[in-house]
Amino acid sequence: MRALAAINHIIKIIPSKGHHVLIALILFFYTSSAFAAQPVKLDSLSARQVWFAAQVLPGSGQIINKQYWKVPAFYAGMGSMLYFGLKANENYHNTINEFKKPIYGPEEEYRFKEKWVAYKVERNIFYAGVAAFYVASVADAMIVKTKAKHSPVTATVLSTIAPGMGQVYNQKLWKVPVVFGSMAALYYVIDFNQRGYKRFGDAYKLYPNDEFGGRWGKNELLYLRDAYRRNRDLSIIGMFGIYVLNIIDANVDAHFFDWDISDDLAFKIEPVFNGGFSSFNPYSDPSVGLRFSYKF
Structure with a gap:
């Protein structure tokens, strides 16, 4: 309240020109100081x-x-x-x-x-x-x-910064060699095609004084260069796809980490017999029914 009164006092004593600018500045510094006075709790x-x-x-x-x-x-x-x-x-x-x-x-x-x-x-x-x-x-x-608590956010972050780490966090270690093997294989394919693209690209530029000594025509060199480039680009897309799948897999596995998948998780239908000789009172009227149970 004192701060608001001070603001009103300042507004009264300043000239009318530039009121809106000064008011905005005062409110900005007032709200900034109010928020700064509240300490940030790291635990939260x-x-x-x-x-x-x-x-x-x-x-x-x-x-x-x-x-x-x-x-x-x-x-x-x-x-x-x-x-x-x-x-x-x-x-x-x-x-x-x-x-x-x-x-x-x-x-x-x-x-x-x-x-x-x-x-x-x-x-x-x-x-x-x-x-x-x-x-x-x-x-x-x-x-x-x-x-x-097992966190899907943590699993997602780990697989984002280092493919396979989210799977380790989810205790699905058998997936790690699948992720690394797939990415390593595609990296080799990318490198192989990049070298082929550069090799035939240089030969195309130097034709007819290229390393092949005229064995390939200029159009053939151009075709081979473009073929290596196309295969390289497709391999890069495939590698990016595996990277994204690795993140999605880590996130989904983390969500189902604590999910109960035991044999008790089921929808059961059981017959029920009441009355007659099946109860403590043999003179009661017998009844037959069904019991529905669902455990989750």
């Missing part, structure tokens, strides 16, 4: 909010879950992997630049190429390590947050 955050926070700032999920000791562990892992990856990347580019110096001829290419390929592989492995620690921090935050 939903799984989706924890997932978003863990993605934007690695380690924030562990802080929300009050497992502070995990934060330096994840950052040490990401930091060390990033450092070694940057060093390997620097060595990779230095080796290429060294080979480009005029003192080295084409005969030295094999020796230098062996080095820069090794540095490139090393760099990619360390960068993959950074991604692995990042994914692990998000997954850990989600699993700890929803440990009291």
Whole structure:
């Protein structure tokens, strides 16, 4: 009430020009201060909010879950992997630049190429390590947050950031090699067709001085190049489809994780006999009926 009275007092003493702008500013700062005065309770955050926070700032999920000791562990892992990856990347580019110096001829290419390929592989492995620690921090935050109850949100998030992890969370381990095997096979097909597309594309550009020495005509080279490109694109679509199916499967399995599928889950019809010799009173009138039972 005092704040509203102060606002009214300010409105009265200011000139009429620009009232709407000043009123809007006053209301904005008043409402902002009112919301800022209310502390955010980390325990009340939903799984989706924890997932978003863990993605934007690695380690924030562990802080929300009050497992502070995990934060330096994840950052040490990401930091060390990033450092070694940057060093390997620097060595990779230095080796290429060294080979480009005029003192080295084409005969030295094999020796230098062996080095820069090794540095490139090393760099990619360390960068993959950074991604692995990042994914692990998000997954850990989600699993700890929803440990009291099996969560479809957690399963979906895990399969989104790392295919197969949602299946592990749902305890369907036999599905993991299916997911990885399918994606690995399609990755090989994509790589094979990409190399074929580049090879015949280069031959088409260099025709008739291509690597095949005129064995293929220009139209044939163009046809083969387009065929490899088409197969590559279809394989990419297939790989994306498997990725989406992996997410859907994890979500559906998580919803049915606690579902009772025992033999007792059934709709039963049983005959019922009452009265006569089947009851404690043999002189009562006998009756016959049906009992319907449904357990869920």
